[in-house]
Amino acid sequence: MSTESSHDVVVIGGGHNGLLASIYLARAGFDVLLAERNEEVGGAIASGEPISPGFVHDLYATNMNLFLGSPAFADLGADLIAQGLSLATTSRPYSCAFPGGASLRVYQDRDRTREGIAAHDPLDAEGWDRLAAAYDRFAPSLFEFYGTPLPSVAAAKWLAGAAKKHGVSGLGEVGQIILSSTRQLGDAYFHSEEMKAMLAAWGMHIDFAPDATFGGLFPLLESFADMDNGMSVVQGGAGGLAQALAAVARNAGAEIRTASPVESIIVENGAAAGVVLTGGERVRARRAVIANLTPAPLVRLLPEDSATASTRRRLATYSYGPGTMVIHVALNGTIPWAAGGDLDQFGYVHIGPYLRQMSQTYTDAVNGILPADPLLVVGQTSATDPTRAPEGSSVIWIQVRMLPATIVGDARGEIEARDWKRAKDAYGERVLEKVESYAPGFRERIIGSQVVAPDDLEAANPNLVGGDSVGGSHHLSQNLLFRPAPGISNYRMPLPGLIMVGAATWPGAGLNAISGRLAAQELIAGDSVPRKLLKLSDSVKRATSDFRNRRR
Ligand SMILES: Cc1cc2nc3c(=O)[nH]c(=O)nc-3n(C[C@H](O)[C@H](O)[C@H](O)COP(=O)(O)OP(=O)(O)OC[C@H]3O[C@@H](n4cnc5c(N)ncnc54)[C@H](O)[C@@H]3O)c2cc1C
Structure with missing residues (x-):
């Protein structure tokens, strides 16, 4: 009934x-x-423990920086913390690994980050300074815009304010940055292929392949906001x-x-x-x-x-964008990156390696082809929050960008399956092999892993159509x-x-x-009489009628 x-x-x-x-x-x-x-x-x-008890994995989103920078967190942060929300933040937010053991590392320390970039290529360091100056100048206006309803009077006021603050030439400058593709932005500011790849990797988190117009906004904000703030995850998952x-x-x-x-x-x-x-x-x-x-x-x-x-x-x-795969790995020790040093302590390690692979990956994904060499976002969550794994071991979250929702072929001609149920393990192998090639010995350390394919993502949440994260x-x-x-x-x-x-x-x-x-x-x-007032007037009415009834 x-x-x-x-x-x-x-x-x-x-x-x-x-x-x-x-x-x-x-x-x-x-x-x-x-x-x-x-x-x-x-x-x-x-979050959950899909592989082994005591290993807590973020099943989907892991980087909490956007939430922590939001007006909602400003309003509600204290209440959320009172309800048990606790955060862990790393001062090693993100990095990129390249063939031959090279890497670029961004610390929550502008000088240290710049030193590393300058050691890689002094021309890149000059470009980083110029882009950092643009970020410092425009980011407050851009973040404000991001939280403004569209269209709205507030948006019109924002535009007038931004024009006053930055002038017409300033608006032109920031307009060109955010409308650029990540390839154009990289070419305008950087010299080495590695620095260009570090910027473009952020675009691939969304569906901005290197040549997509308007791809510059998110990488600009993430590159510098994560450097300034570190990267946060939720403690305990x-x-x-x-x-x-x-x-x-x-x-x-x-x-x-x-x-x-x-x-x-x-x-x-x-x-x-x-x-x-x-x-x-x-x-x-x-x-x-x-x-x-x-x-x-x-x-x-x-x-x-x-x-x-x-x-x-x-x-x-x-229209939906290409799909994503997530691979959860429980590991003995940490990832033995060929690049060495503290790379195993970074929140994210991006592995493209270069724009050529990113570009080809996007084209393949939207054409139904399993990419030969997808972009990997390797999240080392337990390096930021050690409570998530038993001592001496770690929890790894690998996001694979980007993949087709429907498979019509394989760029390497190796995987014959044309549905994700049958293709996912073989594709997962390709991903783990890619990590292995940047970190020899990685696979020997694997305690267990779980491959979550694009169709698994959609089954868990119908909003993720075709695994579009x-x-x-x-x-x-x-x-x-x-x-x-x-x-x-x-x-x-x-x-x-x-x-x-x-x-x-x-x-x-x-x-x-x-x-x-x-x-x-x-x-x-839009509520003509605020609900609280209605409730108040209801209780006043009730109290008045109780009073009258009692007098009768
Ligand atoms: C693998 C992955 C990794 C990501 N990583 C990050 C990250 O690190 N940082 C970041 O900022 N963002 C990340 N994102 C993006 C971010 O998580 C999402 O954009 C965001 O969570 C979307 O929130 P939402 O409010 O739109 O709702 P959703 O998270 O999509 O939730 C919608 C809810 O509606 C429910 N629902 C659907 N249909 C019905 C129905 N008929 N009846 C009742 N309930 C229904 C669903 O079950 C779901 O709980 C990631 C996303 C994915 C998938």
Whole structure:
């Protein structure tokens, strides 16, 4: 027998943006229910022990820097810490390994980093200085823009302020930097192939292959922000952040239901009016349904009627980027990098090695070809947080960028399987062999490993379509005012009452914690009488009537 309940807002999905929207709304007095399909909230923030007890792996996201730099963390950090969130930070944030034992290392120390770059190539050090100066000059404005709704009065004010602060020539300078591809930016500032590769590797975290326009923004910000701040992970595993967010949401009064997949969105009188959970329970939403979903899984929940036609049409052309594979490794000791020294202590070691491989990898991935030599992001999480592995051993997280969602061939002609179920182990071998070639003896140290293919990622979280870890391409045509589609970058879908937050909305993927906060704030601001006042007036009414009744 199906039941029915009613709330002000129903949130579909407990990714960090759904959780944040719930926190802000519940704190403003809204009655919020969040329904999450999985056993745990967090979405792409989770940790576990998939290989061996005592080895804690971040299953998806690991680098918490975006979250820690977000306005949401500024608002809620103390509450999250009170709920058990604890962070571990390394002063060796990232590095790159190259053939022949060469490497580049970025420390949380500008002088030490520069010394290493200058030793590699003095011309690179000059370029690094120039790019660092551009970062210092423009980053505050860029970070502010990143947290501004689009379009909005605030965005117009931001533009006017930025023009005043930097002048027309300054805007031109920063505009050229962020619109550049990583190849163009590297060529403009650096001399060696290695430095150009270190910059371009950051673009590959999203879907900016070396020649994609607008690829320069993320690498510019990550390169220097990680140098200045180090790199942080959640002590004890990324799941600690999801749990702390859920605790803060519950304390604010939000109801969170896990293992509760939403099966469809109820549309009545031309507006989103609630959801139906698996099992038939109907949950009505008096004010809004907030979907922490990317377009494909969202559209699947919409009834095919005329009221939803515009939303379905606008989201139909949304494009996803190439897929990702994650390999979790439990290791005796640390990775024996040929480059030696303290390389085994860095948060990330990128292995491209060069732009040629990155470029070819992207082209192959979007054409269905298994790349011969993919970019690896080797996360050495237990070097930052030793609590995650027994003494003398370590936990390694390898993200493989980029891979096809559907396989039509193999660039090396070695793997015959054309589906991920059968191809993943062979491809995992290719990845582990690549690490071995930069760290002879690595494989002998492996205690156990787990290969998570693109289709495994999508099965765990329907937002990761084809294993796209960033919830949709971030190319210019689908970014800024065009995310997820032109005219609907302000989180409100054409279907009244339906709001979309998360990686497919501005400002895109990563633990930036922005869309959930901004969408909630807009809903709160749009409330003609703030909920807290309504609640207050309800209690005043109740108290007055109690008083009258008592006098009778
Ligand atoms: C492998 C990997 C590595 C990454 N590494 C980093 C990193 O190091 N640093 C970083 O900043 N970012 C990283 N990212 C990106 C980042 O994790 C994501 O962009 C971000 O977590 C997306 O958050 P979100 O709020 O959009 O929701 P999501 O995390 O996508 O969560 C959405 C939630 O909705 C739920 N859901 C879906 N459908 C339904 C339904 N019908 N009913 C109920 N619930 C539903 C899902 O189960 C999920 O819990 C990584 C991503 C991946 C996949």
